[in-house]
Amino acid sequence: MFATRVARLRQRLHEEGFTHAALVPGPNLMYFFGLSMHLSERPIVVLVAVEDERPLLIAPSFEVGKVEAATPAFAWRIYSYRDGQPYSTAFHDAAHVLGGAHARIVVEPTRLRALEWSLLTRALPHAELAATEAPFAALRQIKDAHEIALLREAARRADQVLEALLPELRLGLTEKQVARKLLGLILDAESDGMPFAPLVQSGPTAANPHAEAGARVLQCGDLLLLDFGVCVQGYASDITRTVALGEPTAELRAAYEAVKAANAAARAIVKPGLPAEAVDRAAREVIEAAGFGRYFTHRTGHGLGLEGHEAPYIVEGNITPLQPGMVFTIEPGIYLPGKGGVRIEDDVAVTDHGCESLTTSSRELVVLPC
Numbered sequence: 001m002f003a004t005r006v007a008r009l010r011q012r013l014h015e016e017g018f019t020h021a022a023l024v025p026g027p028n029l030m031y032f033f034g035l036s037m038h039l040s041e042r043p044i045v046v047l048v049a050v051e052d053e054r055p056l057l058i059a060p061s062f063e064v065g066k067v068e069a070a071t072p073a074f075a076w077r078i079y080s081y082r083d084g085q086p087y088s089t090a091f092h093d094a095a096h097v098l099g100g101a102h103a104r105i106v107v108e109p110t111r112l113r114a115l116e117w118s119l120l121t122r123a124l125p126h127a128e129l130a131a132t133e134a135p136f137a138a139l140r141q142i143k144d145a146h147e148i149a150l151l152r153e154a155a156r157r158a159d160q161v162l163e164a165l166l167p168e169l170r171l172g173l174t175e176k177q178v179a180r181k182l183l184g185l186i187l188d189a190e191s192d193g194m195p196f197a198p199l200v201q202s203g204p205t206a207a208n209p210h211a212e213a214g215a216r217v218l219q220c221g222d223l224l225l226l227d228f229g230v231c232v233q234g235y236a237s238d239i240t241r242t243v244a245l246g247e248p249t250a251e252l253r254a255a256y257e258a259v260k261a262a263n264a265a266a267r268a269i270v271k272p273g274l275p276a277e278a279v280d281r282a283a284r285e286v287i288e289a290a291g292f293g294r295y296f297t298h299r300t301g302h303g304l305g306l307e308g309h310e311a312p313y314i315v316e317g318n319i320t321p322l323q324p325g326m327v328f329t330i331e332p333g334i335y336l337p338g339k340g341g342v343r344i345e346d347d348v349a350v351t352d353h354g355c356e357s358l359t360t361s362s363r364e365l366v367v368l369p370c
Contacts, residue, residue, distance in 0.1 A: 003073045005032050005139065006048060006055070012135045013106065014050045020098060020105040021048045021135065022120065024112055027306035028136050030234060033071055037063070043087055043116050047098065047105070056097065058090050091123040103127035106135055137311035141303055142325040147235060148349055151304060151327050154237035155347045155358035157189040157230040162241060162361050164188075169368055171220060171245060175200045175213040178224075186230055195236035195308030198228035206242075206341035209298055209333060220246040220370035223256070223340040229308060236308045238329050239359045240345035246370035248340075255334040256342045256365050258290035262332035263344045263363060266300060266314075270330075270348060270355035276318040283332040284316075292334045301329040304347055326350040327358070 009032055013021055023029045023046040025037035033055070037044055044063065047056040054075045057067055061080040068076060079094040081087055098105075103124055107117070109131035120129060143151065164185050169178065179200040186194060200213040203222040218224065227240040242256065266283040280300040287296045301314035304327045312320050314328055331345030347358040 091119045095123040141311040150235040154232040158237040158239045161185045179213040191230040193231045195229040201225040207335045240343045243366040259342045262286040266330045295334045
């Protein structure tokens, strides 16, 4: 599987005029090589060459055995360094096989640090480094059946966590106490981790889409926004549901119904060939028609996979045609300053004829007794 993915990457690099790709620890290294490594003060760089099937590894010497054992399908060219030795020596030694002035290297714009950029540019002063996600995103945004099965399972576990949490909610708890309960349930679901720290936002704090859980005590009349995900073998789900503590005001109820309708409209329109921005537009038109347009302050969704946020992005201006195998969120929201916020988020997979909603929890407003 990984050898096939690397071969596709090499072909993509050739088509886009690059000679190499430089990968650092993170989702691309996991996707193409199955290597789970972490960024530290010791740089690790994998270089994939268009004209050579052997990937090149620059890494601490004690990591070499791990890489070779985890990737038996690859014959590595290895340039290692020991603690106490300058990193630059390994980078300059590797530079001799990279084509020097003829190298055009694509690097990961959101992952490559100044450390690796500096080491590469000093070792290859005449090479061109281009920061773009395009070659990686083009391959990773179309999931195969195995990946979709993992994403489906991650979504199932998120639904399971939500179902278990609802009976635990009550007045008097703080947002942080709810967050701790949520974290425990995620661990109980045998997750491999979380794509992000869960968001638990009540009352006015829910008007900030990314507010962190705080010391605020849940109160009667609050809307409580719950946004979290579960990872299965590295693949992430991302679900949001908003519940009411007692009957909400007429304005908050109307906002909820508008968001629910926007979520449904966006899911209904998804099909192959549709521009990604059309999904955003479908959700936004419903919210604007309900009179809440200026309170929908973010895009409608983002891709899911080995990252909680990846391509395709469901936003105005993205004309990328949807294709079977794409997986993304649909998460319209309304945020009323000083009053509260509503978001309903689902994970969907594009199919041959429409989409499958991987998250299936009810979207009806749950009103908990005060």
